[in-house]
Amino acid sequence: MPAWLEYTPGNTIMHRMHPLPKIVLLGTLLIFSGLYWDLRYMAIIGIIGLLMVYLAKVPLSWFKVLTVILVAFIPFTLIGVLGQTNPALFKVYPQSLVSITFAKISFGPLGTYGLTVGGILWGLASEIRIGIILLLTYTFIYTTSFNEILGLLGNTRFPKELLFVMMVAYRFVPEMIRQMSVITTALRLRGWELRSRNPRVIVDRTVPLIKSLLGLTLVTIDEVTLATRIRVFGKEKITVLGYKKPKVPQYAFVVGNLVVFGVALYFLFAYGVGLI
Amino acid sequence: MSLIEFRNYSFTHLGQRTKALKGINLKIEEGTAVGILGIGGSGKSTLVKAMGGLAPEEVTGIEEGEIIIDGKNSRQLSPFEYCQLVSVVLDKPATQLLGLSVIDDVSFGPSNLGLDENEIKERIDFALGVTRLKGLEQRNPEELSGGQQQSLAIADILAMKPRVLALDEPVSMLDSEGKERVLSIIRGLVAEHKSTVVITESGLDLESIIGYLDRIVVLHKGEVVLDGSPADVILDPVLDEIGVGRTQLAELFRRTKAKLGSARVPFSVDEAEKALRPLVASQRLSPRPQKLAQAPAEAVVEVSNLSHTFAPDVRALKGVGMKVGKGEIVGLIGQNGSGKTTLCLHLVGVLKATNTDAKIFVAGLDVSKERIQSLIRHINYVFQNPDDQLFQENVSSELSYGLRLVGADEATVTAFVEKSIKEFDLGSYLEYELPALPRDVRTILAMASVLAFSPGVIILDEPTNAMDRKRSEWFVKELQKLNSEGLTIFLVSHNMEFIAKSCTRLVVMSDGKIIAEGDTRSIMSQPELLASAKVKPPQITELAQRFSQLGFPKDTLTVDEFYNTLFPGGGH
Numbered sequence: 149m150p151a152w153l154e155y156t157p158g159n160t161i162m163h164r165m166h167p168l169p170k171i172v173l174l175g176t177l178l179i180f181s182g183l184y185w186d187l188r189y190m191a192i193i194g195i196i197g198l199l200m201v202y203l204a205k206v207p208l209s210w211f212k213v214l215t216v217i218l219v220a221f222i223p224f225t226l227i228g229v230l231g232q233t234n235p236a237l238f239k240v241y242p243q244s245l246v247s248i249t250f251a252k253i254s255f256g257p258l259g260t261y262g263l264t265v266g267g268i269l270w271g272l273a274s275e276i277r278i279g280i281i282l283l284l285t286y287t288f289i290y291t292t293s294f295n296e297i298l299g300l301l302g303n304t305r306f307p308k309e310l311l312f313v314m315m316v317a318y319r320f321v322p323e324m325i326r327q328m329s330v331i332t333t334a335l336r337l338r339g340w341e342l343r344s345r346n347p348r349v350i351v352d353r354t355v356p357l358i359k360s361l362l363g364l365t366l367v368t369i370d371e372v373t374l375a376t377r378i379r380v381f382g383k384e385k386i387t388v389l390g391y392k393k394p395k396v397p398q399y400a401f402v403v404g405n406l407v408v409f410g411v412a413l414y415f416l417f418a419y420g421v422g423l424i
Numbered sequence: 425m426s427l428i429e430f431r432n433y434s435f436t437h438l439g440q441r442t443k444a445l446k447g448i449n450l451k452i453e454e455g456t457a458v459g460i461l462g463i464g465g466s467g468k469s470t471l472v473k474a475m476g477g478l479a480p481e482e483v484t485g486i487e488e489g490e491i492i493i494d495g496k497n498s499r500q501l502s503p504f505e506y507c508q509l510v511s512v513v514l515d516k517p518a519t520q521l522l523g524l525s526v527i528d529d530v531s532f533g534p535s536n537l538g539l540d541e542n543e544i545k546e547r548i549d550f551a552l553g554v555t556r557l558k559g560l561e562q563r564n565p566e567e568l569s570g571g572q573q574q575s576l577a578i579a580d581i582l583a584m585k586p587r588v589l590a591l592d593e594p595v596s597m598l599d600s601e602g603k604e605r606v607l608s609i610i611r612g613l614v615a616e617h618k619s620t621v622v623i624t625e626s627g628l629d630l631e632s633i634i635g636y637l638d639r640i641v642v643l644h645k646g647e648v649v650l651d652g653s654p655a656d657v658i659l660d661p662v663l664d665e666i667g668v669g670r671t672q673l674a675e676l677f678r679r680t681k682a683k684l685g686s687a688r689v690p691f692s693v694d695e696a697e698k699a700l701r702p703l704v705a706s707q708r709l710s711p712r713p714q715k716l717a718q719a720p721a722e723a724v725v726e727v728s729n730l731s732h733t734f735a736p737d738v739r740a741l742k743g744v745g746m747k748v749g750k751g752e753i754v755g756l757i758g759q760n761g762s763g764k765t766t767l768c769l770h771l772v773g774v775l776k777a778t779n780t781d782a783k784i785f786v787a788g789l790d791v792s793k794e795r796i797q798s799l800i801r802h803i804n805y806v807f808q809n810p811d812d813q814l815f816q817e818n819v820s821s822e823l824s825y826g827l828r829l830v831g832a833d834e835a836t837v838t839a840f841v842e843k844s845i846k847e848f849d850l851g852s853y854l855e856y857e858l859p860a861l862p863r864d865v866r867t868i869l870a871m872a873s874v875l876a877f878s879p880g881v882i883i884l885d886e887p888t889n890a891m892d893r894k895r896s897e898w899f900v901k902e903l904q905k906l907n908s909e910g911l912t913i914f915l916v917s918h919n920m921e922f923i924a925k926s927c928t929r930l931v932v933m934s935d936g937k938i939i940a941e942g943d944t945r946s947i948m949s950q951p952e953l954l955a956s957a958k959v960k961p962p963q964i965t966e967l968a969q970r971f972s973q974l975g976f977p978k979d980t981l982t983v984d985e986f987y988n989t990l991f992p993g994g995g996h
Contacts, residue, residue, distance in 0.1 A: 333796075336800075379507070382536070387541060
């Protein structure tokens with residue numbers, strides 16, 4: 149079973165997509181998910197993201213993690229929601245809509261906080277953004293092997309040091325998850341459990357996990373360094389098995405994508421399309 | 425000119441006061457297979473890493489002296505030049521696995537050499553074929569068994585086709601078929617391609633590798649103490665003094681040498697049979713009747729119809745059922761990937777069955793309904809890799825850790841720590857930081873630590889990895905002592921000599937199923953059964969079976985038994 153954020157070989161349309169157009173497509177969507185606030189446009193990107201994870205056949209278990217992350221961010225989002233009480237902050241949404249107020253309290257010099265439709269729309273956009281980022285990340289990591297990235301970037305001027313960092317990153321998260329599973333198993337076999345009513349005990353018991361995680365970070369870097377050294381990574385020319393250089397259709401897709409990206413950016417900055 | 429030459433080479437690991445290697449002068453000729461023997465901590469791994477150019481940058485420390493590779497000082501070689509000359513497989517193969525699939529991992533090295541695609545494909549094909557990994561190309565290396573990971577690490581460097589392959593304990597985790605396969609190809613590489621191979625070994629797998637070696641160098645405390653042909657080195661008493669020991673066949677030869685004339689020390693069962701047949705045929709044999717172990721009345725572990733399928737469709741266990749009696753030492757044997765570790769993880773409640781009608785009971789408790797924290801007072805598990813379950817800085821804090829977690833009082837903790845240090849002979853390691861301990865000591869520490877809860881059953885998964893013979897013999901006695909005090913022990917191991925000495929009963933697994941269980945002697949005396957599980961009996965047992973038609977008992981398990989059958993009066 150692939151660990152969370154771990155590549156798995158496959159034959160889906162997303163797996164077969166060349167890494168160059170894939171990176172450009174996902175990259176542009178990621179940028180827009182960061183720039184847009186309008187729910188309508190975010191919904192479109194979200195639907196594209198959902199379509200891609202569906203096509204990629206990303207494991208359903210990854211959505212449990214997505215849900216947990218979305219829920220974990222709610223308290224932080226809520227702080228922003230409660231602060232959006234001034235309808236003048238919204239330049240694109242109709243004022244009559246964003247100013248609908250359900251509750252409001254003034255804290256004097258600290259400002260006014262409350263629940264408004266504008267705040268809710270802002271909050272929803274925040275949460276959807278997190279979801280979109282995860283969906284696009286899932287699609288990319290699940291369907292793109294490091295060898296494909298190596299094939300794409302290895303023979304360009306892209307710094308080998310950065311490729312090395314990417315290799316560590318590709319390995320680190322799934323390694324961390326697997327190893328945390330082994331570590332918690334080993335700890336449980338020694339009588340450890342995280343459950344306790346005493347917060348101090350919980351903190352104490354988290355310490356071995358954190359120590360192991362820090363140790364794992366260093367060990368992963370060491371291991372990847374050793375393994376790449378043994379396999380002579382860093383030489384000028386790299387031949388990646390099965391990697392095919394992009395052809396005209398892929399370049400055309402990239403160009404088309406960038407044109408759409410450029411146009412959308414223009415409308416974003418010139419006319420506020422996508423903003424609120 | 426030697427291909428590799430160490431000239432007065434010393435190495436001190438960072439933070440250590442003692443030199444790991446002291447003034448090594450060693451020449452290795454091209455086209456030879458050299459074994460580096462030594463107990464844990466003798467400097468074998470450091471030598472291999474230095475040879476592979478990993479010291480002092482990746483393996484930090486202070487070097488003195490020189491290493492000359494193909495006529496050039498190693499410090500003048502670029503990493504690319506170095507890797508074409510020497511490639512290393514370390515003793516923890518998982519540390520070298522980079523790819524997210526087997527084929528990505530094997531292709532990574534040749535890809536970095538800038539070879540054309542056809543050449544890369546050929547090398548991958550060769551490497552995967554040799555190491556029996558064909559069919560697993562798309563598997564994630566993290567999901568392979570320990571032995572398969574070791575095979576993959578070897579495949580990775582085979583695909584690089586270096587002039588020197590330096591392998592640190594390369595067969596310790598492989599089953600017998602895997603060992604033979606890898607070693608015979610290594611022999612082919614030496615004989616046909618003039619490759620040079622350096623293999624390190626602590627002693628327990630010596631019988632597997634000795635027939636493939638042209639030369640043996642013995643290290644002890646960082647120095648070369650013996651260097652010569654395998655036939656000369658294997659009989660040298662120094663091997664006993666330093667704890668490496670000798671193979672069963674060599675030990676038998678040593679005892680019967682006077683009666684064998686000018687025969688050469690045998691390295692294989694075939695050679696031993698040829699040398700001993702005239703002697704065996706001329707002797708009046710006196711096999712002692714062996715008492716088979718009685719199955720205990722009370723079962724402490726009961727498993728029925730256990731299946732486990734790992735997503736998406738890897739069937740690791742297929743309807744397994746077995747019982748372990750109270751007070752037994754049971755060995756679980758089978759080839760790599762047969763499901764041994766998966767079965768063990770079910771017994772301690774870490775894994776749950778994927779079929780609803782599986783039943784697992786330990787000390788009368790339904791494992792599926794119990795939390796691990798309550799099960800550990802009845803059964804516990806020592807991982808294949810002891811580092812996965814060591815969390816503290818030193819021996820004392822590690823021993824006390826589990827009891828402190830459950831809130832035991834200080835007196836109980838102190839008493840347990842003192843008892844464990846004495847019982848497991850850990851007194852000389854109290855000042856060490858855990859990562860600096862030899863691996864076999866870390867295994868013993870992990871075992872001592874899980875005994876804190878006085879479980880009635882303990883599972884040990886490949887405990888003799890990287891153990892030398894002396895330590896292994898001590899370990900067998902220790903297990904027997906714990907067993908006599910009431911501990912039921914479940915042992916998973918590829919080391920059949922260790923299994924034969926330790927276990928009263930065996931369970932044989934193959935392809936996710938239990939294909940046989942029974943008394944150790946009766947299982948060992950069925951070579952066809954063992955062959956179907958891709959397991960071989962100890963060499964002495966195999967030799968005795970070759971003489972079964974002359975009256976030799978097929979269940980001879982030790983050199984003493986063989987010798988006493990041959991010479992009932994002691995051979996005088």
